[in-house]
Amino acid sequence: MSKKENFLKGFFKENPIFVFLLGMCPALAVTAVFETALGMGLLVIFVLTMSNIVVSMLRNVIPNDVRTPAYIVIIATFVTIVGMVSKAFTYxxxxxxxxxxxxxVVNCLILGRAESFASKNKVLDSAIDGFGMGLGFTFALVVIGVFREFLSTGGIIWGEFLPFFVDQPVTLFSLDMIINLFNSDFVIADYxxxxxxxxxxxxxxxxIILALIQGKxxxxxxKEIEIQKQRIVELKKVALAKKAAAAKLVKEAA
Amino acid sequence: MTWTVFAVAIFNAMLINNVILKQFLGICPFLGVSKKSSSAVGMGAAVTFVMVIASFVTYAIYSYVLVPYGIEYISTIAFILVIASLVQLVEMILKKFSKPLYKSLGIYLPLITTNCAILGVAEGNISNIYTNYGSSGMWLAVFTALGTALGFTLIIFAFSSVREKLESSNVPDAWKGVPISLVVAGIMSIAFLGLQGIL
Amino acid sequence: MLTITLEALIVPLFVLGGMGLLLGLGLAYAADVLKVEIDARIEKVIELLPGFNCGACGYPGCAGFGEGIVEGEVEQLSLCKPGKDSDYNAIMEYLKSTPGPDGKIVEVKK
Amino acid sequence: MLSKLKTALVLLLIGAVSGGLIYIVNDITAPIIFENELQRKIGFYSEIFEIPEDQEIIYKDCTTDPNDLVPIDGQLEEDVTFEVRDSCPEGLTETFIYDKADNSLIGVVYFGNEKNSYGEVGVLVGINIDGTIANVVISSSTNTVNFVKKIEKEFLSPFMGQLADPQLIEFDSATGATYTYGSVTDIVNDAIAAYNEGSDE
Known part of the structure; x- marks a missing residue:
């Protein structure tokens, strides 16, 4: 597997939430608003990358008997650190x-990546894997967050929980903007x-989101099955024609 | 503290603030181990067992080790370490001494380390109970844990029963499996929303 | 800004380190005393599984799934959602090449 | 035995290193968290009493020793109608806000936190020195974001200027989000009761 494939697999092919159904608790609990979903994703990216790096570095040192407790301590350390940092800077x-x-700490994605990837691979590969998987997780959370925030408020707001780039919360998009072109005093939030x-x-x-993906x-x-069926039918036709031709030849020879 | 306090704690944790449908804890086993109702009951029993034991242990660690030395900030790491080791130990003991008990309860124990309900209840007890009630908070924490675990068992059993029926019903391809189960969970959640405001 | 005092630093260091020492010794000792002989293939299969312990297969964790595979309960390896084709192939090959204690070979589909 | 010792030693080392790491991070972030909380509090107080940014305020809290936070120098005015109590009123935190320049009392803020079926709501009720409600602010909430926004926009401003009297205070009877608004009104009621109790003494 090339480094690029390793990085990109977390988005679609091996997306932790949409494909593997890992880490469902935050996927449901913090996605009411798009911003909290993004924030959660960023924290997970950091923890996943760092724990993957450390586990990979120590993979030959940690004895097999205490593998799980050792991984948990490493992960919990980084989780405690991001908890403190987020309390200090994004209260x-x-x-x-x-x-x-x-x-x-108990997100099965992180312990799972440590067990199944970082403990068997080199440091750089593990770091890329952790970062890519974390991005995939964040991507899924953000999709759910945008979907839910849009349906529940009719718009998307930036700046309430992650106070970066803006001083005041800014409405990035709202149905009001479109509807108010025709009707001046309409508030989508009421509906x-x-x-x-x-x-x-x-x-x-x-x-709904999982059904959309599964339906696709x-x-x-x-479609693939149908194409295959068609190919089989055509192959059969060709075979039959060949058989007929052969029979004809035999007949003529006789 | 009277018995009504404990009864209210159990009722509240079990039905009104249900751990799965309201607090979104323990979703992984809820979706995973609910295909057969027999395994759902096993999972529920394992969670009940560990959650009650863990609430005793975490109380002891919090008030006899972390608070006296002023290092509450390492609570997460201390709790999870102790819970994980405890679970591993109990699993080993069951495996050695009682094969039938291991078959019905023990095999679910490793899943506990990735079940956020256990650590979630322990963490929630810090902010809700230990800081407000002090030393008398231990029993309240234990009863809250018991109620939470009973709520988990109730919901995962009900959900697995619905899923067993869903297996044999004609669901569109797109919705087969997890998507339709999530909608079922959503409808159950709406039903439990109706219990709010009783207390 | 940074006012690290040795006395304050020592406390979390000792508490966590002590817990690690105690639990490590305890677990290593318990693993020895409480050892149970199980089919060696089960352990190997568990090792070959992804190890997420997510429970998505419907079995209680990777250990339960591995036991199910070796005991012939599991019909399809693809029940394990995080697993990939390479994992499935490895398990199938291993089971094909290793007969159990009674000489039987377990067969599973992908 | 040697291998077991090695196992335990590895766990000991990992535990010790992570303990030290967490201690250092905690040491770095703790003062920032403290400072942020202080700024947040002062920000809320300024918002409640509409204090201009350049005017500095000091406050005296019933829970913490005020000398730890902001030193109060000089004497308080004698004719202030309230006494700073030793203990907090039940379920509330009582804070007196003073102008730093001349130590004159600006008002009292009551903070209450109530659990409801949607989670928790923290409300600050500010009462002016003349006995009218200065403002009511929702400081923290785990309730549904939309309901909280709606209440903040429409149902908090009617409190402004009302006399803080249990008999006279008026609440809006028809709101969509009953639980959240119910918690807010509960805290406002408690605050008014505590205020009247305090000022009678």
Whole structure:
């Protein structure tokens, strides 16, 4: 596997959330708003990359009996560090993520990557794998977050939890902007589907997104099967024609 | 503290703030180990067992080691280390001494280390119970853990029963498997939303 | 800004280090005392699985899935979602080449 | 035995290194966190009483020793109607806000935190020295973001200027988000009760 493939696999082919269904707790709990989803993803990228690097460095030192406790200590150290840093610099994000920051420790994605990749591969490869997988995880979280925030408020807002680049929260996109071209005093938030920011909406939104992905791959597989069937039919036809020709030849010879 | 406090703690943790449908903890085993109701019950029993034991242990560590030395900030790492080791030890003991118990309970134990419900309850107890109730908080924490675990067992069992029925029903290709299960979970969550405001 | 005092630094160092020492010794000792003989193939198969312990296969963790494979309960290896074709092939080849204690060979599909 | 010792030693080393690492990071971030929380508090107080940015304030809290936070020098005015109590009113944190320039009392802020079915809400209720409500601010919340936004936009401003009297205070009876607004009104009620209790003495 080349380094580029190793990096890109986390996005689509081996996406932790959409394909492997790993790390579902944060995927449901912190995706009501796009920004908290992004923040969670960034924290996971850091923890995953660092723990992969350290596990890979120590892979020949750690005895087999205490593999799991040792990995957990390494991961928990980085989780505690990102918890402190986020509390110091992005306090709103820290409050919004709450208990899910320490819970990064038990995200099966991180321990799984340590077990299945970092403990068997070189440091650089492990770092690339961790970074790519983390980006894939973040990508999935952001997709869910945008989907849910758009349905529940009718727009996307930046700057409330991650106070970077802007002083005041800025509306990046809102349906108001389009509708107000025709009708001046319309507030989309009054008509939005609030359910999608609540607990049931989390399950249903993720279900819809997974169904979209599964439907697409189901259609692709169906198409492939159909193409294969057609090829078999054509091959049969050719074979039959050959047989007929051969029979004819035999007949003529006789 | 009277018994009503404990009863309310159990009821609240089990039904109103349900660990799966409301707090989104333990989703991985909830989706994974719910294809058969027998394994769902096994998972629920293992979670109940570990969660109650872990709440005793984490209480002891928090109030006898971390607070006296003023190092509450390493609570996450200390908790998970102790819980993981404890689980491994219990698994080994079960495997050695009781094969039937291991078959029904022990095989689910390794999954606990990646089940965020256990650590989530331990962390939640710090902010909600230990800081407010001090030394009398231990029993409240234990009963909260018990209620949480019972809520987990209830939901994972109900969910696995629905999924067993779903297996034999005609679902469109796109929704087969996890997507339709997530929608089922969403509908269960709506039902549990109705319990809010009872207490 | 940085005011690291040795006394304060020693506390988390000792508590975590001590916990590590205690638990490490305890676990290593317990692993020795509480050792149970199991089919060697199960251990090897568990090692060949991805090791995410996610439970997505419907079995209780990778250990349960590995046991299921060797005991012939598992019909399809692809139940393991994080697994890849290379993992499946490795397991199939291993099981084909290694007969169990009773001389039987386990066969599983991808 | 030797291999077991090695196993334990590795865990000991990893544990010790991570303990030291966490200690150092904690040492670096703790003062920043403390400073941030201080700034946040002062920001909320300035927002409640609409204090201009260049005016400095000091505050006296019923929970922490004020000398730890901001030293108060000089004497407080004698004719202030409240006494700083030794203990907090039940369930609330009482904070007195002073102008730093002349140590005159600007007002009192009550902070309350209530759990409801959606999570937790933290509310700051500011009361002016003349007994009217200066402002009500939601400082922290784990409730549904949309409901909180709606309440902040529409249902908090009616409190401004009302007399802090349990008999006279008016609440909005028809809001969509009952739990969140219910928690806010509970805290406002508690704060008014605590204020009247304090000022009667």
């Amino acid at each position: 709103d994000l820290y409050l919004a993520l709450g208990v899910f920051i320490p819970l990064i 939005a589907l609030n359910m999608f920011s609540l607990a049931p909406g989390a399950f249903i939104a993720l279900g 791959s189901a259609r692709r597989i169906k």
